[in-house]
Amino acid sequence: MTLSPHSDNPVQASPGAWRLAWQRFSADRIGMWSACIVLCFLLLVALTAMGLVAADWEKEVAIGHAPPTWATSASSKGAGPSQQLPDVLDYTPSHADVTDPIAKEWAQAQRAVKPAGEKPDVLAAHLPMGADKWGRDVLSKTIKGAETSVLVGLAAALVATVLGAVLGAVSGWFGGWVDDLSNWLYNVFHAIPGILLILAIAAVLDTKGSAAVVVILGSTSWTGMYRLMRGEFMKHREREYVRAADAIGASNMRRMFVHILPNVSHVILVQYSLLTVACIKAEVILSYLGFGVPVDGVSWGTMLTEAQNDLLVGIWWQLLCATLAMSLFVTALSLLTDALRDALDPKVVQ
């Protein structure tokens, strides 16, 4: 029995679906580039989460609103507040302070009472990407913000995916009253515009923070996944391989999640990627409105909130940095999704 019938005349095994998909995907230059960018971001997020990168983002390393190194000549004309007060290094000039007659003395007094070891002796006048109001490095902040935003987006999309996929699978597989019940639930969630449901849940949830955002976005965005999975499971239920599995006595659970699930996993993957993009965008808006990540945490959304106030006094680098990071990641992920869809759909012959 060790010899297969073809051992004398070996036939090459036909490549599996994932292998074929990978062949198609690796031929897609745009897809490969966006995959690289997304992987870089994920690596950065992982390193930040382990505390290896941007761990000291909260430290005051420069004077308030220190401009980016490469833009110093330009911003000296634009008169950033930090340029007007070069002799006071470690207090945060704001609009109110400029008119405050004792601001300078007050800052010096403050400096005198602060313990010596708490901050570096010399605060930098420039940073690669500038500093925020409190003299924190904008680059580190953006990286730390990426950790929050990307993780929240991935987690919220995961919650929605699992909810939608399980409900859709059960509904499409069993049919009958289970299907009616889930369809009713789908109709109810579908009738309320997403953003309204998100705000309503945000209003009743007492807690704020990353976990709350995951709950809010996860519980509201499962409907698309549900509809897709329900359709797929209804389609696959009648296929021969599933009937064959039934004939050898595979249980419902086994047929649903061992036999069918791998055959629809490409749909889930593409939808998950789409959901992640949507959730990251939604997190930014929620945090801006003050229903998301709290102010003492940092995400791309809270950075945009701060950047809006900064912009009024001519400080643009925080806006630029957060926008660039977010657009780069979201564009790469969107293009990656398109490439994945093309590569994974077996019907597309290229």
Next chain:
Amino acid sequence: MHAYVARRLWQMLPTMAGVILLVFFLFNWVGGDPAYVLAGLMSNQEQIESIRTAMGLNEPLYVQLWIFVKQVATFDFGASWTTGESVSQLFASRLPASLTLMLPLLVIETVVCLVLAVGLSWVRGSRMDRGVMVLFTLLMSVSILVFIILGQYLLAYRWGLFPVQGWGDSLWKNLSTYAPLPILLGLLVGVAPHTRLFRTFVLDEVDQDYVRTARAKGLSEARVMFVHVLRNALIPVITFVISNIPGLLLGAFLLERFFGIPGIGREIILAVERSDFPVIKAVTVYVALATMVFNLLGDLLYRLTDPRVQLR
């Protein structure tokens, strides 16, 4: 046709009941005892007690649910917890501002996106088409917040082309002075996703037999695309636009907030910030109802514009 409408309306009942149950569950169970929220809003103990009695908070849950159902059916949600205004009054007074902003935006956006979509399908596959699609992908990756923040700062604050924010009483003044910048920014945000969608609608038509026939007759390509194809591509566009109208009221909430426009969207944000539950409950229930009605309208219009469609 009548039977179809009757059945669709009948099918709305369980969905509506579900929406009411969901909202009730959210605000009376997940949200905890509203009296706790109320205590933060008002100091007058008698006032709180009277609201508690009106909401039936001292009664069992099913009585509270019944009170809520009656509120939905009679359009009477009582008074806002923060302003004291009646909720229906609040909506009536906020609706005009939202419509002044959103209706022009809807019309302009639909026309612009349609023309762009047909034009792009005309040159489909060309460098131009691909370039614009890449540009749209980039536009869609930038948060709507960035568009608004930058647009308001540059166009209004720095260059003074528009007022930074504000809203007046006269419709004409609002339309000519205060609305253009929000509409422009809304257009900038909406043009990419909608053109992409409409382009797929148009591309579904360009390979049909009637298009080949029209070309064979010797019609100009412009006539083929902008008369024959456009008319057929309009069918899904109409459905899409109609069923999106209820969402439009809310879609503008960021614009309304940034530009100080007293519309429904801004009111919702304020209500969420102040935990003004009656306002949020009312909006959620009625917008859901409107969504269902407009979905039905969209389907009916689909039938009117395309006689081939069978409503079942």
